[in-house]
Amino acid sequence: MQSGLAVKATRVGIVVALFAIWEMLSRTGIVNPRLLPSASDTLVTLGDLLQRASVQKDLAVTATEVVTAFALAVPVGALIGFLIAENKYFSDVVKPLLFFAFSIPKSIFLPMFILMFGVGFAQKVGFGFFSTIFIVIMSTTTAVESVKVEHLTVARSYGATPMQTAFRVYLPSMLPVLLEALRISMIFNLTGVILAEMYASRDGIGHQIATWGENFQMKQLLAGVLMVAAIAIAFNELVRWVETRCSHWRT
Amino acid sequence: MQPLANITPLKPAGAIEVRNVGQIFEMKTQTVVALEDVSLDIKPGRFVVLVGPSGCGKSTLLMMMAGLREQTSGTITISGVPIPKPDPNRVGVVFQEASLFPWLTAEENVEFPLALRGVPKSDRRAKAQDALKLVGLDGFGKRHPHELSGGMKQRVSIARGLVQDPPVLLMDEPFAALDEQTRMTMGDELLRIWAATGKTVVFVTHSLTEAVYLADEVIVMSPRPGRIVDHLQVTLPRPRTYEMLSGDAFGVLRDRIWRHIRKSA
Numbered sequence A: 001m002q003s004g005l006a007v008k009a010t011r012v013g014i015v016v017a018l019f020a021i022w023e024m025l026s027r028t029g030i031v032n033p034r035l036l037p038s039a040s041d042t043l044v045t046l047g048d049l050l051q052r053a054s055v056q057k058d059l060a061v062t063a064t065e066v067v068t069a070f071a072l073a074v075p076v077g078a079l080i081g082f083l084i085a086e087n088k089y090f091s092d093v094v095k096p097l098l099f100f101a102f103s104i105p106k107s108i109f110l111p112m113f114i115l116m117f118g119v120g121f122a123q124k125v126g127f128g129f130f131s132t133i134f135i136v137i138m139s140t141t142t143a144v145e146s147v148k149v150e151h152l153t154v155a156r157s158y159g160a161t162p163m164q165t166a167f168r169v170y171l172p173s174m175l176p177v178l179l180e181a182l183r184i185s186m187i188f189n190l191t192g193v194i195l196a197e198m199y200a201s202r203d204g205i206g207h208q209i210a211t212w213g214e215n216f217q218m219k220q221l222l223a224g225v226l227m228v229a230a231i232a233i234a235f236n237e238l239v240r241w242v243e244t245r246c247s248h249w250r251t
Numbered sequence B: 001m002q003p004l005a006n007i008t009p010l011k012p013a014g015a016i017e018v019r020n021v022g023q024i025f026e027m028k029t030q031t032v033v034a035l036e037d038v039s040l041d042i043k044p045g046r047f048v049v050l051v052g053p054s055g056c057g058k059s060t061l062l063m064m065m066a067g068l069r070e071q072t073s074g075t076i077t078i079s080g081v082p083i084p085k086p087d088p089n090r091v092g093v094v095f096q097e098a099s100l101f102p103w104l105t106a107e108e109n110v111e112f113p114l115a116l117r118g119v120p121k122s123d124r125r126a127k128a129q130d131a132l133k134l135v136g137l138d139g140f141g142k143r144h145p146h147e148l149s150g151g152m153k154q155r156v157s158i159a160r161g162l163v164q165d166p167p168v169l170l171m172d173e174p175f176a177a178l179d180e181q182t183r184m185t186m187g188d189e190l191l192r193i194w195a196a197t198g199k200t201v202v203f204v205t206h207s208l209t210e211a212v213y214l215a216d217e218v219i220v221m222s223p224r225p226g227r228i229v230d231h232l233q234v235t236l237p238r239p240r241t242y243e244m245l246s247g248d249a250f251g252v253l254r255d256r257i258w259r260h261i262r263k264s265a
Helices: A002-027 A039-051 A053-086 A088-103 A106-117 A121-145 A149-157 A162-199 A205-214 A218-245 B058-065 B106-116 B121-134 B150-162 B180-197 B208-214 B242-246 B248-264
Strands: B016-026 B031-042 B047-051 B073-078 B091-094 B168-172 B200-205 B217-222 B227-233
Touching (some): A002 A039, A039 A053, A039 A218, A053 A088, A053 A121, A053 A162, A053 A205, A088 A121, A106 A121, A106 A162, A149 A162, A162 A218, A205 A218, B031 B058, B031 B073, B047 B058, B047 B208, B058 B073, B058 B168, B058 B200, B106 B121, B106 B150, B121 B150, B150 B180, B200 B208, B208 B248, B217 B248, B227 B248
Parallel strands (some): B047 B200, B047 B217, B168 B200
Antiparallel strands (some): B016 B031, B016 B073, B217 B227
């Protein structure tokens, strides 16, 4: 318990120290403050930006794109993954191909998405979907494979229907792996959408960050980075919290 | 209960009849005879142990009695009725290990067979409590499997097998993963439960000592092809005690089984 507390304190200490070093580097002029505005200035800017209607709108646009892409990619990917895992032949054929597809950096396809969908909402959602779906498919096949044959036999020996087996054995068996997949997919999804916004867009927080960078507005740029980082970490930690609550299922 | 209601059983509840059962696996290059012409009669309330080396088909035979696997030839009846698919009203099955659902508590695991048939929650809970009490786990219902020892987990498995009160309990090497002391204790516990419930028990094991210690009858099987090579009556008095293990009668029986197994191994 005490060591757990010590670990947590050290962790907070490291974050505080990083911000302190940042502040110090900027304040003392070791790094040009115009290149690296101080942490305190950046945080103040962050506060201002969050009040601004245009920034709120950008955040809303990005959030809509991220949620839409995620809401499409996860069920579609999960369904495909499930079908692949359940069919031995199909699985043997398709799995290496999935690994091939997964290994290709998705960003090289971005220009094609722009040609196909323009620079609006559809392109962001499309690219977010594309960035996410492979990891969802692969994770789902892993999740299905994590279902123990013994558990399926038990269900069968007590006369479970296919529906009961799906909801009472498959789903709970897969849940820990699926939650982890959800978390990692979101990282891919956020990256995809924000990259698409930075590359070519009219709105969205990624577009704003790119513009601030181009205009050398370092305070705003860094504040934008903190904003996106905080959102990403918050989602990640939320799912991780749920994960730890059912971690003993894995045993 | 329903499947039996409108059929007049040829045999009383809990009787097991195996008639000329064969099992053949067709592989690409060869044909494996897993079981050849196995016949067996088990009277209700008997404790029967199937023993033999790996590949003798003892687990396969047990899975057929559970309706989890179909034989190539021959017939198997439980309480006088064939068992083409699992029927939890007639047969409860206890598996080797790790067969409890880790996401359910002990009592939820025991309730699982009842939940599948839509038994109301309160009835379910009451029956699970009774079953847990029977296996000596009163008060452990709220624990998850990872909070239970290996022996306790197998007690939960037994409770799950008994919760629907089937006349037959089939056990597939249930104590194989336990350490020696726990295994002995669980053997005594199982005999106590068996005596209290009067179930027909068919128990598969590798252990000769366990076989003789627990059984009314020991069926010795040998591999390639899987068949019955001996059928022993264990006449040692009950309750069985630890002291019997070193007695002459015990040794004679165990030696007889060992000679069969040594020949086929």
